[in-house]
Amino acid sequence: MDSSHLLCTTIDFALAGLFAAWFLISVAAQLRDDVQARMPALSGAGLIPRWAFFAPRPATHDTHLMYRDRDSFGTIGPLVPVTSPESRRWFHAVWNPNKFHTKVVDDLMAAMAVQKRDIEHHDFAGQSLMLTVPYIALLHIVMHARRPETSVARQFVIINDQPFSPDRHPEVGFVSKFHAFSRVDEPCT
Template identity: 35%
Template sequence: MTADLEAIWGLAVAGFLCFWFGVSAFHQFRPHRWTRLMGHDVLGLIPRWSFFAPNPGRHDIHLVFRDWILDEPTEWQELDLGSLNSWTRWIWHPERYASKAVADAAGGLSMASAAARETGARTVMLSTPYLRLLSWAMSQPVPPDSTARQFAVIASQGFGPTQTLELRFLSEKHPFES
């Protein structure tokens, strides 16, 4: 009896994984009617891969933060994502995960803030991307007299004197707990 039950569970799991793979593969083509159905995937279980994106990234995304001391802002500082200029970067580059996470959270924050603008609500502050970026900013070292912290998402394009910066998002001030 136990062997039969194991075989049934094995077939059920294998069947589910095959179904999930098929749905995931079908999702890569994004047929028009499929988009409405994917709105019900609230847990994000059906992945969308873009190994060769049709719209390549043209901007670098930066998370910057500043502290408030006696109601005066300090200079903006960029979140430290680790050293990016190592000669081994082409083969071993663990920092790319942090920079990818910041870029993904910034993209999610852009969508959440657009949705919040439509409703006129401040719900963007409850979104996962906002809380993730806030957590990274708040986890940075705090100067002794600092009372609050604010973060911003900046997009940069180009290099050197021709580099352009664009403010994508500016958070509210978040006080530190006493």
């Protein structure tokens, strides 16, 4: 056996051992919550995945992103949902291209709720929430929704709803300030 073949075999075994260890750590991270905490460098780099297909505490509420417009006379229009609920079709279990957009909006609303709690916890100014990425991204989404020609400003609202609760009462989770459109004379299409 020559030395180059021995080196290749050693590297193959080392890589196989590395990937086997990585696989076992990844499996352990799915079964125990403390595995990622014990290896912060690997967890922080995203090398140890944590999938939660079945959450230990499933979501009990729905969150809806809505907006309303204000015209030049100061009249405020009704709340309009950004995404309208669509009826589920049998093939949505496998292929649902609209899921990406709704997932992005849901993730942004969840991230903004976390940012809001952090800002309140650290006693930062209330307006500092407007400088966060989730706020700016949600604002971008609502400002690019179709608008009437008479609208001069738009506000977004996050509504929390418990659809399966016997005492169902939707709650307002967040209300933004009104943001002016860049050009009043040119409606979005």
